[in-house]
Amino acid sequence: MASTEPAALRETPLADLHRRRGARLVDFAGWRMPLSYPEGTVAEHERTRAAASLFDVAHMGAVTLAGEGAAAGLERLTPAGITTLAPERQRYALLTTDDGGILDDVMVANTGEALLVVVNAARREADLARLREGLPDVEVVTRDDLGLLALQGPAAEAVLAAVDPRAATLRFMDAATLRLDGTEAWASRSGYTGEDGFELLVPTDRLEGVAERLLADERVGLAGLGARDTLRLEAGLCLHGADLDETTSPVEAALAWSIPKRRRAEGGFPGAARIAAELDAGPARLRVGLRPVGRRPVRAGAPLRDTDGVTVGVVTSGGWGPSVGGPVAMGYVPPALAASRPTLAAEVRGREVAVDVVDLPFVTHRYRRS
């Protein structure tokens, strides 16, 4: 029988494990991913803050850039400092558009032999096109032989060190090759939850074995994309496609900290003119934290109005914050309002919800910096 099938969804190497563990699956950026497990998003969130959770994030793309000019080349595509990135160190970087917007936000690590770039699943093809076009002399290799796991939470160090003790020697944004369950994995001390933790690039054919090994530790449970979203939102971390896009500049997104002094002075990255002007004179809008008054969550897309009823901004991410015990959101407002911290009104399905402009993050980061 002829029928129109939706485009096939890709599955990660942990698809069987998710089914065995009763995951609720969701379509995300062309992938079938776990939204939550039978425990539920709130319990997964709370366990991540209290102990440790394992996230399948193998939908994210890993790309290596090899060759003499890789670091200098990548600096032509990002305002981050890449030539200054020491071996076994990792850095957050924004790939900018020619207009100074954000093509993607990525992690770049120096393995000592190459640069390893982890990109968002939904931006993979756009990023690859940009990297190949912008770095004609650099070998750009997609690493579909590797899959990413995130082990996050205050117990993550003890859990991972029980498998390879060298894990405990890493500090925030350090990276190294670890030996996990008989295979080599590229581990960085980083994550997307605001908690201490590790991100592990593991050969795809060994991903399930490593995951099961970590899950055998009673401190660890699985967490899905639902908890990943509530955790990153409380931590004030951006989601590309929601809080960042090709129209948003790094300065507007309050991510200018990822542009070091040298790059600000030298320029030489896409959108340098706009970004320099905004660093100098201030941006037209600024990403802020938003705390809805009461318990009703305010979600992405809700317009923000001032006391005169004038639309002054928009919510770009929002939902329930289990650790905050209330709704939390992020959005964009004019810098004057970011400074004066007024109470605004968000429109939610025809109703007005009072929203306070607040500092980010909602939950203090607990990275292991020293």
Place this chain on the structure above:
Amino acid sequence: MNPADLKYSEEHEWARADGARVVVGITSYAQEALGDVVYVDLPAAGTRVERGQPFGEVESTKSVSDLYAPVSGTISERNEELESRPELVNRDPFGEGWMVAIDADDPAELDGMLNAEAYDELIARA
């Protein structure tokens, strides 16, 4: 799993009639599909509701759903406990997680709803 003494809607509300007083909530199937409930918006006592029309909202970590009135009438009571403990909808959907009581214009409207057996079949097909 679906109590035999309740009536059910295709939108996954349940209704329990005691004379003209009709207590309404969402089914266990519905709360499971929603995931963790974080906010419930219910009308105050005295509000008119119309059969088949939305009267409130239930919001989980992932989505917002409308609540539909199984009968026409006037809200006589709402579950104030859900304001601070919306998780009761997940924990005890047929009991402590009840949502509103409606003073029904015509309790016979419940006769058009599904019985437990028919509702079991509905969710088995879903």
